[in-house]
Amino acid sequence: MENKIERKGQVIFSGYKYGEGIKKALKLSPQDILFELRESKLRGRGGAGFPTSTKWMLTAATLDPEKYLICNADEGEPGTFKDRVLLTEYFNLVFDGMVIGGYTIKAKYGILYLRGEYKYMVPDIEAHLEKMRKDNLLGKSILGKEDFNFDIEIRLGTGAYICGEETALIESLEGSRGEARNRPPFPVNRGYMGKPSSVNNVETFANIPFIVMKGGKWYSKLGTEKSTGTKLFSVSGDCEKPDVYELPWGTKVSELLELVGAKNTKAVQVGGASGQCIPKSQFDRMLAYEDLSTGGSIKIFNESRNMLHILKNFMEFFVEESCGQCVPCRVGNVKLLEGTEMLLKGEFTFEYINKLKELGRTMKIASKCGLGQSSPNPFLSILENFKDEVFNQGMEE
Amino acid sequence: MEDKNKNRVPLGQKPHIVEKPKDPSGIGGTITVEINEKKVTVPMGTTILEACRENQIHIPTLCYHDDLCFAGVCRLCVVEVEGMATLAAACAFPITAPIKIKTSSPKVRRARKHVIDLLLSEHYGECYSCIRNNNCELQSLAKEYGVTDYTFGHIEKKRYEIDDSSFSIIRDLDKCVLCKRCVRTCIDLQEVGVLEAIGRGHETHIGTFLDKPLADVICINCGQCINRCPTGALHEKEISNEIWEAIDDPTKHVVIQTAPSPRAAIGEEFGLEPGHSMTFKMNTALKRIGFDAVFDTNFTADLTIIEEGTELLMRLYKALVNKDESVKLPQFTSCSPGWVKYLEHFYPEYVEHLSSAKSPQQMFGALLKTYYAKKLKLDPSKIVSCAVMPCSAKKFECNRPEMNDSGYQDVDYGLTTRELAKMIKEAGIHLPEMPDSHFDNPFGDASGAGLIFGATGGVMEAAIRSVIEFITGDKAEEIFEGMNVMPVRGFDGIKYAEIKIDHVGPVPDLIKHLVPNWDWVKGATLKVAVAHGTANAKKVMDDIRAGGKFSQCHFIEFMACPGGCLGGGGQPIPTNEEIRKKRAQAIYAEDAGLELRKSHENPSIIQTYKEFLTDGPCGHIAHKLLHTHYTVRGKYIA
Numbered sequence A: 001m002e003n004k005i006e007r008k009g010q011v012i013f014s015g016y017k018y019g020e021g022i023k024k025a026l027k028l029s030p031q032d033i034l035f036e037l038r039e040s041k042l043r044g045r046g047g048a049g050f051p052t053s054t055k056w057m058l059t060a061a062t063l064d065p066e067k068y069l070i071c072n073a074d075e076g077e078p079g080t081f082k083d084r085v086l087l088t089e090y091f092n093l094v095f096d097g098m099v100i101g102g103y104t105i106k107a108k109y110g111i112l113y114l115r116g117e118y119k120y121m122v123p124d125i126e127a128h129l130e131k132m133r134k135d136n137l138l139g140k141s142i143l144g145k146e147d148f149n150f151d152i153e154i155r156l157g158t159g160a161y162i163c164g165e166e167t168a169l170i171e172s173l174e175g176s177r178g179e180a181r182n183r184p185p186f187p188v189n190r191g192y193m194g195k196p197s198s199v200n201n202v203e204t205f206a207n208i209p210f211i212v213m214k215g216g217k218w219y220s221k222l223g224t225e226k227s228t229g230t231k232l233f234s235v236s237g238d239c240e241k242p243d244v245y246e247l248p249w250g251t252k253v254s255e256l257l258e259l260v261g262a263k264n265t266k267a268v269q270v271g272g273a274s275g276q277c278i279p280k281s282q283f284d285r286m287l288a289y290e291d292l293s294t295g296g297s298i299k300i301f302n303e304s305r306n307m308l309h310i311l312k313n314f315m316e317f318f319v320e321e322s323c324g325q326c327v328p329c330r331v332g333n334v335k336l337l338e339g340t341e342m343l344l345k346g347e348f349t350f351e352y353i354n355k356l357k358e359l360g361r362t363m364k365i366a367s368k369c370g371l372g373q374s375s376p377n378p379f380l381s382i383l384e385n386f387k388d389e390v391f392n393q394g395m396e397e
Numbered sequence B: 001m002e003d004k005n006k007n008r009v010p011l012g013q014k015p016h017i018v019e020k021p022k023d024p025s026g027i028g029g030t031i032t033v034e035i036n037e038k039k040v041t042v043p044m045g046t047t048i049l050e051a052c053r054e055n056q057i058h059i060p061t062l063c064y065h066d067d068l069c070f071a072g073v074c075r076l077c078v079v080e081v082e083g084m085a086t087l088a089a090a091c092a093f094p095i096t097a098p099i100k101i102k103t104s105s106p107k108v109r110r111a112r113k114h115v116i117d118l119l120l121s122e123h124y125g126e127c128y129s130c131i132r133n134n135n136c137e138l139q140s141l142a143k144e145y146g147v148t149d150y151t152f153g154h155i156e157k158k159r160y161e162i163d164d165s166s167f168s169i170i171r172d173l174d175k176c177v178l179c180k181r182c183v184r185t186c187i188d189l190q191e192v193g194v195l196e197a198i199g200r201g202h203e204t205h206i207g208t209f210l211d212k213p214l215a216d217v218i219c220i221n222c223g224q225c226i227n228r229c230p231t232g233a234l235h236e237k238e239i240s241n242e243i244w245e246a247i248d249d250p251t252k253h254v255v256i257q258t259a260p261s262p263r264a265a266i267g268e269e270f271g272l273e274p275g276h277s278m279t280f281k282m283n284t285a286l287k288r289i290g291f292d293a294v295f296d297t298n299f300t301a302d303l304t305i306i307e308e309g310t311e312l313l314m315r316l317y318k319a320l321v322n323k324d325e326s327v328k329l330p331q332f333t334s335c336s337p338g339w340v341k342y343l344e345h346f347y348p349e350y351v352e353h354l355s356s357a358k359s360p361q362q363m364f365g366a367l368l369k370t371y372y373a374k375k376l377k378l379d380p381s382k383i384v385s386c387a388v389m390p391c392s393a394k395k396f397e398c399n400r401p402e403m404n405d406s407g408y409q410d411v412d413y414g415l416t417t418r419e420l421a422k423m424i425k426e427a428g429i430h431l432p433e434m435p436d437s438h439f440d441n442p443f444g445d446a447s448g449a450g451l452i453f454g455a456t457g458g459v460m461e462a463a464i465r466s467v468i469e470f471i472t473g474d475k476a477e478e479i480f481e482g483m484n485v486m487p488v489r490g491f492d493g494i495k496y497a498e499i500k501i502d503h504v505g506p507v508p509d510l511i512k513h514l515v516p517n518w519d520w521v522k523g524a525t526l527k528v529a530v531a532h533g534t535a536n537a538k539k540v541m542d543d544i545r546a547g548g549k550f551s552q553c554h555f556i557e558f559m560a561c562p563g564g565c566l567g568g569g570g571q572p573i574p575t576n577e578e579i580r581k582k583r584a585q586a587i588y589a590e591d592a593g594l595e596l597r598k599s600h601e602n603p604s605i606i607q608t609y610k611e612f613l614t615d616g617p618c619g620h621i622a623h624k625l626l627h628t629h630y631t632v633r634g635k636y637i638a
């Protein structure tokens, strides 16, 4: 598959020399790296935006000698393809970032959990890992540092969206059905094989070498106060240049739309299927954890699109991709899908739709994992933001 | 304590994820939290659910079960924890910080109501046409939360076919709420692992390997899943209609044998607290229902002790005296059909260790259509032989093709305690009000040894009471205080005991033709073990396979169900360790009050050998009728 990168920003695509970050990192102590990381205010790029320094600190602080560092390359969020770009052309960054992570949290094992559909990448990645081993950047006593052994293993997923959720990912790694676990305990305390594990997104790792090289302060100056650095956005839908863009956090939706050549835009879905759908009136909002948070997916819809068709599509996705273990998600999504179909036919009562909205709010707080907790987002946001359109269908036909 | 933390459960569901301190009174051992603005102090690692229960705060649950590891999937027990964006599942949330909890806030109540509404929307059928009507957790929850209509609709078409392939267990997935208690029971509590969730999203359902019918997979029919199913999705294959038909047919002579465990539990079906023994009231009820004769399975339990005990002595004799290396030791008990099938599937190379003695149910069946028929001049083809058992696997057992040594199917119908309770109710009888009546002759006597078969360790205790007297000539009550063999009692998953034989007596008449004297056991130590629940059986078997301590035992009692038969898959629902303990108490109390407490002293047994099994224990007649063989099954599924 061909990758296209439309806009190279100041971090990820700014150029990097293989192994540099590891060399620098090994001259520092793990504490130093954690300090820089905290200064950088880097937050996880997998969607939830958890501060990476905190996650690593918690994992590093556990006494268990056996720990795991897991790279989440499941990239299952519809409309996201930025990890694919990183893993095909920039694995330098990702794996250097993992080695630095292994050094920081004192893990011996790294696991790349690769989306099944990305199997074709395995030979290239293996070759790269082999090269790293030859160059003593991976394996035993890395760069001569006696007590630092770290290696990376590739494990393939089998195409379930839920397996991107970190605890379901861990279950899948252990050979069980991909189902989210109860929390607490969190993976940083009890993760893979019951051992402390840090699960991070591909892009999160890709940022690490730069933070080590240029310092946390430098990094924190990019983006906004609460969302530092740059972000890779996977832009798709009704626009001229649907590609991967590296932009600083804080970029306005309208700016992005201009950049990608989007015309007559009616709605933008920020954050994939489980994200929010915003109308024109909100296009001056910014892409940032504190406003419109996203793991990278931006879908653009122009005036020709029917919002209910879009919603139906999302809800069908969730009905199918729910792991099926908890009631709110397994059954709730079916009810929201049925509600969407009612709206499409124009056969609904407001009373029932309001009940469904209430159900959606319950799903957000009562579901077991992030899937069910966010799957009502498109339903709730489309019904809220596109009232005129969604409540007047079926009747026209 | 039965161990809740087994091996095969996915790590994410292990219950004691946060270990509780061994000594909560130590520093940092406890923590104070606020529940509904009330301060309570609990040991570190206590779950919110446990903390609430200890403080009389009711939290509704569905996927949680006292016997099982956590799932946290139904989301009914959700509570608000201050500072958390989402609700927490009380059952799976270990307390490790001084949190503030609200158990009944508007958000919480709304969420619970939503969960119930969602479940009901997919729950096919109506309560009044369900086997679990009035004993269904979903139904109770609907009542508790004031459900009066179907907020999100109600499913009108069945989505799944009923799986009635098994002799024992029926699966009706349209009633399933996917709480996965059955899955956890099967894989974690029992370590059988036949059931698992299959499919994703809305298509998720509980299935077997490749969704095969239950009869074609390695299900051992223990029915523990039934006991823990909150709804009617799992139940025994009911045969009461067939029995009613037989009773109503004047040409049929319908008899029933009753095992010890149903009596200790059936009161629960009539609103009594667990732990009431209903033996003689049940006899009256059975007569009033219309059974022509009511027999006590304890009689054939006594017979089992004689046959199985003799077999053990013979094996020991052959091994120790004849130095016959083909003799298989330890000998395993064979009265639990769930255990037998478990062994046939999981440790097929050990089937020859099973005692060839049939279970008490099957011995009775064989005698009824031969000895009894002859004695009463009945046409055996007109005898309908029923058995009320605490067990779902007994239904499978009586249908095993080899169980027809009488020339007919030895036992026609195995009936669970629950089914019998229904028959009694249908006959308009309120069991607790019944007067007492006795068992029928010619098998009117049964010993306490047969009775305690119902509890884990009971078979072993009964065997010890007889075998020790056979060998030493001493009275069992002189060796064990109150005749209670304490080391094999109790609910520890695995029990082990050694009995030193320092002197021997004369060989009793009954088996004189088999062993000349006891000199060869003098000074020996009899080593025995007891395991209940197949997860514990697995531990023992793995140890034997590895040549460990249990491989040195002479005799091991295995029961498929936790607690033994009293915790069987045919017993009243609900079940938990407390209930099982009360049933055990009822059984042991009844034994303690009996005159006759040793199998070999049972006059009916002595008479049966005299009149019918004339060539004695393990003789030709006994072998033909009372002994059986097993099937090497393995785990391969065609």
Ligand SMILES: Cc1cc2nc3c(=O)[nH]c(=O)nc-3n(C[C@H](O)[C@H](O)[C@H](O)COP(=O)(O)O)c2cc1C
Binding pocket: A043, A044, A045, A046, A047, A048, A049, A050, A052, A072, A073, A074, A075, A076, A077, A161, A162, A163, A164, A165, A166, A167, A199, A200, A201, A202, A204, A369, A370, A371
């Ligand atoms: C349904 C679901 C799917 C997810 N899929 C992914 C994914 O494909 N890739 C990913 O990195 N994180 C995914 N996540 C987020 C992970 O659970 C986790 O937060 C993330 O891997 C942590 O990495 P980070 O801290 O670097 O963001 C998903 C979460 C949910 C609830």
